[in-house]
Amino acid sequence: MMTIEWLRRIFRRDLASLAAQLDAYPDEQSAWKAVPGIANTGGTLAMHLVGNMRHFIGAQLGGSGYVRDRDAEFGARDVPRAELKKTITAAQGEVDSALAKLDPATLDRAYPLAGAGATLSTGQFLVHLATHFGYHLGQLDYHRRVVTGGTSVAGMLSPKTLADPAA
Secondary structure, three states: OOOHHHHHHHHHHHHHHHHHHHHHHOOOOOOOOOOOOOOOHHHHHHHHHHHHHHHHHHHHHHOOOOOOOOOHHHHHHOHHHHHHHHHHHHHHHHHHHHHHHHHHHHHOEEEEOOOOOOOEEHHHHHHHHHHHHHHHHHHHHHHHHHHOOOOOOOOOOHHHOOOOOOO
């Protein structure tokens, strides 16, 4: 049975991985370098992932008041790494707060927004968001490797961070 705590751990891990990926770029410019055949830069993917978390979890489930600007997520360029990391920190706080106060019965209720014409339960939508995040995080990792020629995984997606600390 899925629990909110599992989701909290996954989102914490993945947001931390996002910050680590940005840190693994050798300089500010490389995160924004366009690569033929790759639709989005690492910076664009970071902005999109943060926007998703803040909108779909922070605002919709947590009432954070965040207002999404999806066009800016895909249109802004050369946003400094420090600014991107501040938005990641904000997303971490908003997601954690929203999930901390979420009633477990909500997981079985319809998510407040229909996505792509589909009505999903809140639990289904949160799992969708987690897999969507992982998909784009992999794209960001690939972008970083292509741009830098590096092979490191920047400590991404370790299952250790999902383990119950009490176990």
